[in-house]
Amino acid sequence: MAQRLATEYVNATLQMTEFQMNQFLLSADTSYISHRVKVLGGGEQEIVLEEAGGEEVHLSFERKGSIYVCKLSCRVVNPHLNNAVRKLFVTYKGTGTVNRIYKGFTMMYYYVAGSVRQISEITSSGSKLIYQHKHTAAEMLKMYHSNLVEEEIASLRRQVDRLLDARNDAGSLSRIAEIDGELSAAAARFFQLEA
Template structure:
């Protein structure tokens, strides 16, 4: 198995409520990691996570209403610090790019609200797509719950009724081909939608 050399967080963002921020600060300190909060001008804060060996990661925090917006761009080498930042990023549904760097290649993960949307492998010979998000379960459920298709089917059925009434009202000497063409199109569309 390849040994990870470092992890880079590129333009990573997270949104935390006041409760989540307090919870994060309470759980940030472990036997390997400590934290400190720096207050900057303009009310912004900087949270510094520091590993016992001296490596540190800085998170810029800006408060907008009840939400703390954390931004992070860093390179992490230490496994304990890397684990702490990874847990923070996943727990609070981070968005951004995470580069996992190995000897000879880099795996690039694109996250959106804590979910991996795409994975690419970058080598000296180029980039290769490994994974592309299709639809999440919640997106599929929203599509399933949508009534747009049912409304379209109902409208098509009303059109069929109207066209059949027009066709039945035609005198026997008139040609019903136009109406039959419309009915065939609607039948094909209904078959597609009901599938």
């Protein structure tokens, strides 16, 4: 089995409340990992996770209301530190790209809200899609219950009614032709929505 050389977090973000941040800090210290907290201006905080061997990860948190948002871009080599960052990323539903680097290839994981949506294998010869998220039953049910199309159809009907009233009141043939063009476009959109 291939041994992982490093893990990269690329433009990743995660969110947590102040309570969740305090819980994370209580669980962050282990026999291998320690942490420091730096309080910056404007309610921002930087948490530094440090491995016993000296490797560090800097997590910058910006306060937005009652939520702390962390933007994470780093490369982690140490397995203990990698495990701590991975748990943080998954527990607090991170979004972004995570590259797991092995000798000769890289596995690129794309996360949305803590779940893997796509996995690709990157080699010197190119990229190969390994996995892509398919819609779950809950997502399909949500799409089924969505009434956006019905709302657009109702709006389109109101628009057609206004156009027909305007056509009846139009005095010139050029205005009637213009309205007929708009009615034709509305009819085409009706057919698209009905499909």
